[in-house]
Amino acid sequence: MHPGPVSSSPGWDGLTTPDGHDLLGRIAALRAAGDAPDLVNQRLRKDGADPELLAAALTVAGLRDRAAPKFGANAPDMLFTQAGLEQASRAHVAELHAARFASCKAVADLGCGLGAESLAFLRAGKRVRAVELDPLTARFAEHNLAVEARGLAAAGGSPEFDVLVGDATVVGAGDADAVFLDPARRTAGHRDTRRLASSDDYSPTLDFAFRAARSAVAGGVKLGPGLDRELIPSDAEAQWVSVDGQVVEMGLWFGEAARAGVGRSATLVSHDDGPLAAPTVHELRAATDAPDAEARELGEYLFEPDGAVIRARLIGLLAKELGAGMLREGIAYLTADRPAHTPFAQAFRVIEELPAREKDLKRALAARGIGRLEIKKRGVDVDPAALRTRMRLKGPHSATLILSRSANRHVALLAERC
Template sequence: MDRAELVELLSPEGLRLLDSLPPWNEKDDVVRTVAALRKQGHSPGLVAAVLSQARLRARARAKFGEFASRMLFTEAGLEQATRLPVAALHAGRFARAGIRHIADLGCGIGGDALAFAAIDLEVTAADADEVTAAVASYNLSPFPHVRVLNERAEDVPLGGIGGVWLDPARRRVEGGTTRRLADPADYSPSLDFAFGLGERMPVGVKLGPGTDRELIPAGTEAQWISVDGEVVELGVWFGPLARPGIGRSALVVQGGSGHELAAPADSEDAEVGPLGDYLYEPDGAVIRARLIGELARAHDARMLSEGIAYLTADRPFETPFARGFRVIERLSAEERKLRMALAERGIGTLEIKKRGSDVDPAGLRKRLKLEGDASATLVLTREAGRHVALLVERID
């Protein structure tokens, strides 16, 4: 969204028109909708602006729920925005540390600042991009104890502020498309600035879950968070925002409930052992936090192969930190024999999971020429370094 589009959108006519539109549906005839709005006398620029926002609001429901229907968004801002339940966790950490005034530097569309303000924390939010700052100002306007600045993070005065939250911009819009930045030196603000600030005051930094672990400063708490099976972020916490004795943690949020696995540092992997009757696939946050060994030892499980994130056990166990499967049988990993075995069992629908195997599941599924009414789950992995194919079923 550019400045001209924002001006159109923020006009009284633009906001009224946006709020009057029915919920966005990808199956609707957009051409017909545009024609109907133009026939009502609305300008082409305004029609484009409100329809773009209607589409973004529909996408934003996954992160903001009902709040999305009263917010404005940019494409890049929505992609990077924190889910509201996760932002509430960030806010709670600042509140428990006794910090009452937070600077949200690089605030984007204001997702985290919304959560801070909702628990009556004072917020100074800033974004270097003029349009993004204006969108954040609109989204945060219901809160009198929030101010939004169109400033670079590096230029915001921090006098009287108790703690800082940074979500460095990791995407750039070029030619109408959003590009993810691979080099942390290109983030805005840079990691050097963010981590340098953490050496002086309480700071939390949100990063992508795949961030190079070598970049995580010593003495901080690194927490990976997954929501309903998707790893969504790495949070790095400095000073009193980092909990004593915790260097690595995995927070697994499922259906609104959170479960945490934590340790002082990376845990050593469990011993490798033979395939048992049950196979477990650790949650992505547990894998990223390198706490697989911690999980295994808590449930008398073992690694199936060195360096492969599957656990196996002789007895089933319940945990929010892994998905469990009962092993039905071991099949040949050789493709021709595998095809014959699946045909004998009448398997026509096959879910393929893999770790430690370079096979392309979509291509393999096509080559297997599946036929039949039965469905199954196949795991392609390694046992003690050797390729194996396991027919499994999920444990409720």
């Protein structure tokens, strides 16, 4: 069963009307003056605001605050649903998507949601054909694109876009020479949705998404990072993207959107100067999965690859760059005798190896006066939060404890971040 259009909660349909725009403006003004949400609610109810419209507008006002890291300066003027905001691409990631279509003039965003990608396509100078199955979400997307278009027009641009309500499999890409799809991977709704367990239930289906992407000059499909690798088409470039250490998506790229000789890539987006600042982007790429490095004895340094590197199966390539080996076959920790700086892994200096047996470990941590402990683990069945509680830590020092396996034994490594 595929998610379809859902009925909106009372009041939400009015947010795109003049009354809704006026109410959102009054809420913003009161909040800017320092009024708390409860007081804003009381004042506007007293002034005769429709209760259902007011409830929806107050929800959107709160979502606008949360949207700033994803949508930037335009967030205070945009419309959001809870589910739409949670599922939307971050602006900097959407811009990476848009860059894939540099050779194209028009992009069909089939399943545009609130319009995150369509906004990036507009900013890149593309004509946009946005298609959305849910009517309320489509109206919000049209509003959001209009906000962006006004800014671009004021700067001398000539933005062109259409937002069409309908099933992407029926409406199609029109005359667009590029196609982007973000199949729905959660149940239908505007809030409290849940993840679909099977890729067979995606809407539109993966088969349709792949056909549509292949039929264009350039095509892209955004999917979850945990997609079964057996479903990755052999003619696509598979790109895993992490933002500030969190793997957020896998993109599959076809035609001119795919890069020659690149079958696997891990792209790291880092906001070192804050979520609204321009990010730093690093990428590791290869033609195919990289063979893992050989396992070796524990060295003085340990490296934990970024999740995108692990998902892309490029650990062996990273190991070669670091002059490192695997701590143990099948476990994504690398070890080396020398320090190395890389954006693709967190680096730790191993201070000493502690007893792995819990009773002895507790005694060793107490003897070292460790009161604050970060626990990392791979290849062992341990709940870090529960273990930390059982350790009953006391003392002025802090450290990192790495629990894993080396050769055929469990190891507990006391370490410090490099």
